Amino acid sequence: MTNAILLAAVLAACAILIWVVWKQQENQDDSSQEPEDARIPPLLRGINYLLSDEPDRALKELVHVAKLQTETAEVYLALGDMFRNKGEFGRAVRIHQNLLARPDLPEHLHMQAQLALAIDFQAGGLLGRALQQYKRVLDAQPGHIQALEGSLRIREQGREWEMAEEFLQRLDRVRGISSSLHHAYLLTEMARQKLAKHDEKKALALVQQAIECDPACAAAHMLLAEIDLRRNEAEAAIDSMRQLHAAAPYYLPLMIPMLLANQQAYDKFGQAFLMQYWQQTHDELLALGWIRAMHDERGADAARQLVQAMQFEPQSLPACLHLKALLGDDDALARASREWQKSQxxxxxxxxxxxxxxxxxxxxxxxxxxxxxxxxxxxxx
Ligand SMILES: [Zn+2]
Structure with a gap:
């Protein structure tokens, strides 16, 4: 009985196998009549390799496809983007370079491939080559928004603020808008560079230009306050800090260490200025920033005296932990608070x-x- 079942199973398997082979043969005969069949096997093999996570073999097959058919160029562009999104920049570059090497590539796809190659270089950190590639796009289409944005980003990354400003102006012209806040921040960064090179006069002119461009630029008010403090113009510095507070109050704590470092300015005007804001707002971030700056500049005892003078009592758990981390004794809770603060x-x-x-x-x-x-x-x- 068992043997009979086994025999039936073997016969059924043979029948299925014969049917599958015959069907395949029939399909091959049919497809041989189609003119496009030449690209199907490598395309399927390419996809198969992709699915089995063998990108190099997939790439080889798909390069073959792209050589055979012009219409596959768009698929090919999408494939390059996919490799880039997976972080495989070398493969994305190879795909886009192969595509650009084709003499029959239509003009609009040529531009897309140029841009894609620029994005590959930028994503892979080859910023010089990315800039050259964006320039090729911009030489052909001076108002190409993505190429302008990419170039602007690279100039900002390289802290080349004047160049960044030029690209931003070009972008504004193309878009028909004025990115005044962005311009103001770039002007402030230019001013900061001048100040680092001790060119206070140019730094001052640039920072004033930034504030005129957009008074909401907090960085410009902060840098102006810094220049005022360097010149020992304490009253002007306090005025700039007032402007900073009006533009963006959450940035005021960043200013406190600089103010405390200038003892004369702090004792004469700064302390009263900060106390006034604290009493008006009871802003915990301002209080903690001030106490921390005092701790770093004048030590723990001075910070504790400040807590008393402010009558500061933390109202939130994070504020409690920050204060504990800063001024707590060396107990378990203070140690845990310090650890918490590091990752916060x-x-x-x-x-x-x-x-x-x-x-x-x-x-x-x-x-x-x-x-x-x-x-x-x-x-x-
Ligand atoms: Zn963001």
Whole structure:
């Protein structure tokens, strides 16, 4: 009985096998009549290799496809983008370079491949080559927005602010808008560079230009206050800090260490200025920034005296832990608070949501300026 079942199973398997082979033969005969069949086997093999995570073999097959058929160029461009998005920049570059080497590539696809190659270089960190590649695109289409944006980003990354400003002006002209806040931040960065080279006069002119361009640029008010303090013009510095507070109050704590470092300015005007804001707003971030700056500049006892003078009592758990980490005795809770503080993200970008420990003027993720804000309370999970 068992043998009979086995025999039936073997016969059934043979029948299926014969049917499959016959069907395949029939398909091959049919497809041989189609003019496009030459590209199907390598394309299928390419996709198969992709699915089995063998990108190099997939690439070889798909390069073959692209050589055979002009229409596959768009598929090929998409494939290059896919490799780039997976972080495989070398493969994306190879695909786009192969495509550009084809003499029959239509003009609009040629431009797309040039741009894609520029993005590959930029994503792979080859910024010089990316800039050259963007220039090729811009030589052909001076108003190409993506190429202008890419070039602007690279100039900003390289802290080449004058060049960045030129690209921003070109972008504004193409878009028919004025990115005044962005211009103001770039002018402030130029001023900061001049100040680092001790060219105070040019720094002052640039920072004033930035404030005229957009009074909401907090970095410009802060840098102006810094220049005022360097010149020992304490009253002017306090006035700049007032402007900073009006433009963006959450940046005021960044200014305090600089103010404390100038003892004369702090004792004469700074202390009263900060106390006035503290009494008006009871802003915990201002209080903590001030206490921390005092601790770093004049020591723990001076910081404790400041806590008393302010009658500061933390109202939130994060504020309690920050204060404990700063001024607590060397007990278990203070040690735990210090550990907590090291990993604590204090600011977040309002555009893209990325979080960081320290305040910064430009978001490293979405590249917007002036979009970082303190995280007052963590979102509930
Ligand atoms: Zn962002």
């Amino acid at each position: 993200k204090n600011v977040a970008c309002i555009e893209c949501g990325v979080e960081f420990i320290d305040m910064r003027w430009q978001c490293p993720q979405c590249h917007e300026w002036g979009t970082m804000r303190p995280i007052k309370e963590k979102k509930k999970p």
